Amino acid sequence: MKKYVTFFETIAILLGTVVGAGIFGLPYAFAKIGYVGGIVYLIFLGVIVLVTNLCFGEMVLRTNEALGVSGYVKKYLGQRAWWIMSISLLLGLYSALTAYIVAFSKFGSIILAPIFGDHHLVYAIIFWAIGSFLIMRGSKVVAKAELGMTMLLILMTLLVFIFSLNYINPENYKGFNLDNLFFPYGVVLFALGGLTAVPTMRKILGNDANLMRSALIVGGLIIPILVYAIFTFSVVGVSGLHTSEEAISGLVKIMGPKIVLTGALFGLLSISTSFVALGYALRQFFNRDHKVPLRWAGLLAISVPMILFLSGLNSFIKIIAFAGGIIAGIEGILIIMSFYQAKKTGDRQPEYKFPLPKFAAYFICLIYVLGIIYHLTYY
Numbered sequence: 001m002k003k004y005v006t007f008f009e010t011i012a013i014l015l016g017t018v019v020g021a022g023i024f025g026l027p028y029a030f031a032k033i034g035y036v037g038g039i040v041y042l043i044f045l046g047v048i049v050l051v052t053n054l055c056f057g058e059m060v061l062r063t064n065e066a067l068g069v070s071g072y073v074k075k076y077l078g079q080r081a082w083w084i085m086s087i088s089l090l091l092g093l094y095s096a097l098t099a100y101i102v103a104f105s106k107f108g109s110i111i112l113a114p115i116f117g118d119h120h121l122v123y124a125i126i127f128w129a130i131g132s133f134l135i136m137r138g139s140k141v142v143a144k145a146e147l148g149m150t151m152l153l154i155l156m157t158l159l160v161f162i163f164s165l166n167y168i169n170p171e172n173y174k175g176f177n178l179d180n181l182f183f184p185y186g187v188v189l190f191a192l193g194g195l196t197a198v199p200t201m202r203k204i205l206g207n208d209a210n211l212m213r214s215a216l217i218v219g220g221l222i223i224p225i226l227v228y229a230i231f232t233f234s235v236v237g238v239s240g241l242h243t244s245e246e247a248i249s250g251l252v253k254i255m256g257p258k259i260v261l262t263g264a265l266f267g268l269l270s271i272s273t274s275f276v277a278l279g280y281a282l283r284q285f286f287n288r289d290h291k292v293p294l295r296w297a298g299l300l301a302i303s304v305p306m307i308l309f310l311s312g313l314n315s316f317i318k319i320i321a322f323a324g325g326i327i328a329g330i331e332g333i334l335i336i337m338s339f340y341q342a343k344k345t346g347d348r349q350p351e352y353k354f355p356l357p358k359f360a361a362y363f364i365c366l367i368y369v370l371g372i373i374y375h376l377t378y379y
Helices: 002-018 026-033 035-061 069-077 079-116 120-137 139-167 184-192 195-205 209-242 249-255 257-290 294-310 316-345 358-378
Strands: none
Touching: 002 195, 002 209, 002 257, 026 035, 026 184, 026 209, 035 069, 035 184, 035 195, 035 209, 035 316, 035 358, 069 079, 069 195, 069 257, 069 316, 079 120, 079 257, 079 294, 079 316, 120 257, 120 294, 139 209, 139 249, 139 257, 184 209, 184 316, 184 358, 195 209, 195 257, 195 316, 209 249, 249 257, 257 294, 316 358
């Protein structure tokens, strides 16, 4: 029984890392290209991210010591690759955490403004402080918080879906806009990212290959795609081309304030799960890979995103598109390269082996490179 509880806690950590603020950028991205095109993006990139995660999972199991993402890259690709991955991870995690604080301010205001007034900054600080407390407490607190929040997240997704059914216009699902063919890439890739949770999963599961592989498939692909498909179906079906960048405010004229309040609560829960999981991963990144004392590592993890937010970095879509299109692409390429090197020079035989043909690896890296080029060009 304890084994299955641990398995579900692990899925909760991965799911909490994956399903976060990115979900609220998806309806806008889907509306830009057309709903069917958005679903194709979601499935296609979902498979690519799953393959990358499974490669990383095998690499983790081939290594004796517990490292962070950049630590594994350093071990198998050397110092220069370590610097690239470290900077990439740092920018990606800080971008994501800053995006979550932006979302804290928006959703916190929707929920609390009718009672206490419209104080975006105060609400952002309150929710940031709660999340920061959980990050500083460690992995057991993270796992328990993720498990409870994830269950609430799925419940809220279903509630939003049910409430939207009477307002859906089937015409909103039609059409395909070639002018925005590449627009969803960065947003979708950001919404699917959960790479930093893999070392934490091993810490909880040990070397149990079946649980590791199953958790990556269920928590990293199946559940996120189902949640995203339901949420985007609801929002795009209601607001169509008028979908707002953060999804929720565009619903108010059609569905009314009660539904918007439900959506805001859903938003607060989802970004809370990711904020705590990613913040803990960043704390471990500083502590394990850069030997920063644990307390200082925690302070670095939680303070910089708030400083960035206070300095005026508050464009939600641009933040997550940058983190997904450029940062996640760099990380994916380095993980694939490290994976093949680990097969040659790993410390031990892994409990599972992922048979990735070279041509498939080249194709995945090509997708990542094209995404990086697009976002460097247009952002």
